[in-house]
Amino acid sequence: MGNGYGTAKGGSPKARVAHYKTCWPPFFPACADADNLAAIDAAIYDGVDVISASIGGREDAEHFESGVQIGAFHAMKHGIPVVAGAGNFGPAPSTVRNSAPWLITAGASTIDRDFVNYVTLGNGKILKGASLSYKGFPPDDKLYPLITPEDAKVPNASVAETDRNFCNAKNYQMDLNKLKGKILVCINKKQKATSNDISSLQPPAAGANKDVSEPGVGIITINDKESGNFLRVNPDKIAISSMNFTTGESIFAYIKSTKNPVAKISSAMTEFNMEAAPMVPPFSSRGPSIVEPNIIKPDITAPGVNIIAANIGDPQFPYKTLSGTSMSIPHVAGIVGLLKILHPHWTPSAIKSAIMTTATTKDKSSRSILDTNNKEMTPFDYGSGQVRPDLAADPGLVYDLSVDDYLNFSCARGTDEKIISMFYPEKTFVCPKFSNLGDFNYPSIAVAHLNDSVTITRRLKNVGKPETYNVSVEEPTGVSVQVEPKSLTFGKQGEEKTFKAVFKRDSNDKLDRYVFGALTWSDGYHHVRSPIAVKL
Known part of the structure; x- marks a missing residue:
């Protein structure tokens, strides 16, 4: 398109x-x-x-x-x-x-690519939406009347008060004749309604003209508060613009401010x-x-x-x-x-x-990655x-793991040895006498419960040139982290080195929440970063 x-x-x-x-x-x-x-x-x-x-x-x-x-x-x-x-x-x-x-x-x-279009209201405001509609709806600069599901409903339609103006409200029958030549404005609850749902799900009232194939000029769907700023788009056969919650509030305010609310929807375009x-x-x-x-x-x-x-x-x-x-x-x-x-x-x-x-x-602007409602995220949202x-x-370096490492991790978690052995029939497997979850050589670091201090062990393999790597730590709030050794020198590719990190609480306050940081090994060119999550 x-x-x-x-x-x-x-x-x-x-x-x-x-x-x-x-x-x-x-x-x-x-x-x-x-x-x-x-x-x-x-x-x-x-x-x-x-x-x-x-x-x-x-x-x-x-x-x-x-x-x-x-x-x-x-x-x-x-x-x-x-x-x-x-x-x-x-x-x-x-x-x-x-x-x-x-x-x-x-x-x-x-x-960093958006499919967008613009809605121009009768009061001159131009609002940005998301869309991937056919071009040419509407085909001219004419402003069309706006209508809500509440105003388009058939007489005596039964709908819960909390569902008024939702695009996909159950039992909400709209009179398609009332939509003819208008732009429907409705709330897309949890973004579950599609343009196909909106345009065809609701049957016309008894006796309405059933030959109306394109009753409305277009649709403006508005996120509910829970969906916030996140917008999905799909190729659509009708003119449609999806708006976030904040922008949608200004549209409803405009509709309430005048007896004859009107608008037009632009063609879809790509912004990079x-x-x-x-x-x-x-x-x-x-x-x-x-x-x-x-x-x-x-x-x-x-x-x-x-x-x-x-x-x-x-x-x-x-x-x-x-x-x-x-x-x-x-x-x-x-x-x-x-x-x-x-x-x-x-x-x-x-x-x-x-x-x-x-x-x-970091995002393209070198800021911390946010969610679509501009809230700062943590490793539990985006991982590494x-x-x-x-x-x-x-x-530069990798945290490598063998099949035995995964099985030993399962042993440390308390998985029955007979069950574990079923997954490795190639050889007889016996759980080690002592196993520590903190020694599992994972590329990220999680301490599920830090009562006083916890020591974790990791092993790094050199997959690059011979280099010396130095460690740096972004300490989680309320936690001190000591790494030994602080420098690792690799003389050849494939060589492995081990380090330990000791996590200690700065106080005995029981916060019952996670705090986050990072541990990074760097030779000045490579930056081998592991996120840290610690529950206090």
């Missing part, structure tokens, strides 16, 4: 893609564990290099009680990284899914280089994980808002825009594919570490930060 020119490419444009269908009736949209496991098993057998799994589960699902996480463990054993989504259940805390440490768990972020990007959308699921508070999840964020995707089966719209962590997953999977080309001998955990430790927590594939290609 004139909003893009040229060819769209994926993250690994020369990759061959293998699809495995896992979601079947009667389970759909859920997917049976047996099908998930069968698909992952087939992918392992077929020799894929990376698995992109847009499948979630319960936020309280244990690692070895989830088909995706069980299958992902076996893929990891075969050297295949698995990328899965954090879920779309934010912004509430502890909603993150797919929290197993062998998964790369991706949250969503916005990008938005400075407030990336941001975290409200739907992206947040940590801390219910089942895995000893590591930070999600691991990373990647583009997941208004992403252009192929749309099969609709010749009028061969593409659509989608929002969700299922859009972030293939971005990360594409990056994993590129890293496997550059570093074919890296383990899945080395690839994951490279992606996490090189991520950025926004993915930086250019830096991930050359991370």
